Amino acid sequence: MSIAVVNKNAKRGSTVKPEAESTSVPSPSSAKVAPRDRIVTTACELFRQHGIRGIGVDAIAEAASTNKMTLYRHFGSKDDLVCETLRVTSEKSDAMWADIETRFPDDARAQLGAWVTALSDCLQRESFGCDIANAAVELKEANHPAHAVIENFKILQRGKLTGLCRRTGTKEPETLADTLLLLLEGARVSRQASGLEGPAQCFQRACRNTLNAFGIGTA
Amino acid sequence: MSIAVVNKNAKRGSTVKPEAESTSVPSPSSAKVAPRDRIVTTACELFRQHGIRGIGVDAIAEAASTNKMTLYRHFGSKDDLVCETLRVTSEKSDAMWADIETRFPDDARAQLGAWVTALSDCLQRESFGCDIANAAVELKEANHPAHAVIENFKILQRGKLTGLCRRTGTKEPETLADTLLLLLEGARVSRQASGLEGPAQCFQRACRNTLNAFGIGTA
DNA sequence: CATAGGTGTGACCGTTCGGTAACAAATGGC
């Protein structure tokens, strides 16, 4: 398939510098971070960049300045590692929710506005879509262990957003929440297929319009 | 990766029946369809079901009741075959546009309503998202030949929808078109991650609401 | 009937992949 293969197996040139020779991805800054954490962080990054099927465990281990054996001692299989990265990603989403909550306590409208802003900013910065939705697209095998993680995250995300919409006092909070979710997922996948100049560029405006239509003027 | 491997190499039992032994996917009904067409049709189906990276050329050839050599005589590489399937898929989209045009000639509002209905129906039936957007998610390698096909399709689709919106006489037709595209892409990816009961279920309602907000009452 | 072009067959190549075995080196708590 194509030329681009990321998995450079056995790059061990020379027996001199055993130092981790600056493997592109600088995620865990090689400081005193446990190998397990380095692996998870690096895997998150590489799965995003190359897709889950597009990167091998060898390459992940090497980029994490460790080796395959250590990886397999922490995660019984690549699938396990995939699940763990999805869990970590979903925890990051939890952190964003918590941050919004603390910034605008007891102000559902402001929180909803902040949610749109935060996701819009995220869309500008990162060229890759929702890792979890991407995983769902990529992993078609039914009974893949990741599906449980994906489903769980999506249900929680939907519940949180629906609750937030309900707290704004709008009628049909479920419809509002689902509409916003469709816009978000659409923007993320569209950004991958068409870039920032594509339909994704109107994500924020579309959200504001939707909020207005539901009687929620942005703060 | 997991257990599920679709590529059953060498299933050639016995030297008796050289007949095409009913290979699950019934796409090209084994009638007098040229091998090339059978391959494309089957590849479309299998890429959708298993993902582009999730199915091998061996399995495609076998499911198309032919063999790998014939496949490679028509398509120089798997990447070529991928591009061809994306082209065929985009032609199917063209056919839908033409159908809508003939059903509601010179009635942009009705055409837009029919577009929403058609895509909504499509969403109910097919459990897989937009093949082209899925390909964009799956094929991260820059300079993959499929990216040209994807980009071309997305630009054309956006142009057509924007034109249609403009013909309805609404103000900000670009924003309306992009919003609808985000809802569509979002619904398709959400359907894969969360099923029909997820946010995708409100796709049609969200589109109607959006059309109303832009002053386009549905016919 | 002969010939040519598309097709089928099966073996094969080189590579990558996920995963394991065996053993050496470091690390840290007692």
Added chain:
DNA sequence: GCCATTTGTTACCGAACGGTCACACCTATG
């Protein structure tokens, strides 16, 4: 210093993959 746990290293396995070769077949056309 001792010992147990954690890492690193290297080689290896079996399978699947994309892709090719040589050769037999079959069918339509002249």
